[in-house]
Amino acid sequence: MDCIDSERWAEDVAFIAKSRPPGSIHWQKVQDRCAAGLEKAGFTVERQDYGTGVNVIGRREGTEAPSEVVLLGAHYDHISGCPGADDNASGVAGALEVARVLGQAALPRTLIVACWDEEELGLWGSRAFAESFTGAKLAVAFNFDMIGYASSAEQSQIFPGPLAERFPGLAEELVAHKGRADFIAVVADSSAESFALELEAHAESLGRLTGVMTLTEAEKLDEDAFGVLARSDQVSFWEQGLPALHVFDTGVFRYPAYHCFSGLDTADKLDQAFAADVLKATTAAVATAAGL
Numbered sequence: 001m002d003c004i005d006s007e008r009w010a011e012d013v014a015f016i017a018k019s020r021p022p023g024s025i026h027w028q029k030v031q032d033r034c035a036a037g038l039e040k041a042g043f044t045v046e047r048q049d050y051g052t053g054v055n056v057i058g059r060r061e062g063t064e065a066p067s068e069v070v071l072l073g074a075h076y077d078h079i080s081g082c083p084g085a086d087d088n089a090s091g092v093a094g095a096l097e098v099a100r101v102l103g104q105a106a107l108p109r110t111l112i113v114a115c116w117d118e119e120e121l122g123l124w125g126s127r128a129f130a131e132s133f134t135g136a137k138l139a140v141a142f143n144f145d146m147i148g149y150a151s152s153a154e155q156s157q158i159f160p161g162p163l164a165e166r167f168p169g170l171a172e173e174l175v176a177h178k179g180r181a182d183f184i185a186v187v188a189d190s191s192a193e194s195f196a197l198e199l200e201a202h203a204e205s206l207g208r209l210t211g212v213m214t215l216t217e218a219e220k221l222d223e224d225a226f227g228v229l230a231r232s233d234q235v236s237f238w239e240q241g242l243p244a245l246h247v248f249d250t251g252v253f254r255y256p257a258y259h260c261f262s263g264l265d266t267a268d269k270l271d272q273a274f275a276a277d278v279l280k281a282t283t284a285a286v287a288t289a290a291g292l
């Protein structure tokens, strides 16, 4: 099996990272690139038109337990006027690269790799998919949303008080790490925790610090307390009682150019070595989840 090639990831990020609000010309081009990338990787591709938008769904049938599904998704839309390199060209390019690598393996379970639409409008694309997901057992859904930004500067990571209180072990680790914003963050619900820990073990074997935050059943849909950890497409699966985890760079807690708030979210701000570690660790965790 071929290895993760972060140059390909960087090429895809460079292509995707232009303004692409739903319905725009570049949005269509990115949607087409998802479909073409997944097809080339050996997936059967379907475009799920759910009325307001279009998800791209790539599927590779499992060799032993095809009705058991492992999913990796990333949203390809972004708000108008912002290039969205980290959010979420990084995740889409990452999902395509993982698909390319795992497309060469015979996986016992079925693997779906998806590019979601209209996340920025309120998780519309992933929710349309999760609501209509029937007839198969979802082992776990991995979500990539912002996987490309890291900073090794001291005290560059924000970890809000309520989160530090809820996850004191991580808060301590962050202090020992001098507040550097170069670790991988994973948010899982309790039924997906084992997959998060698997990913963490792989990342730490690469020398990349990883923080896992597991939310209880009560916490995962608690907008007021944990909404900051539940802003992306993993929530669509949680709403359906399906196991899901979110792999990311902590987004707004680390990245000044989040949604182009402070500077443009452009590819030159991203960290290829960080993304490469995210992709390697996730590829290994997805492969294990798929029964390899």
Ligand SMILES: [Zn+2]
Residues within 6 Å of the ligand: 075, 087, 088, 119, 145, 146, 232
């Ligand atoms: Zn996003």
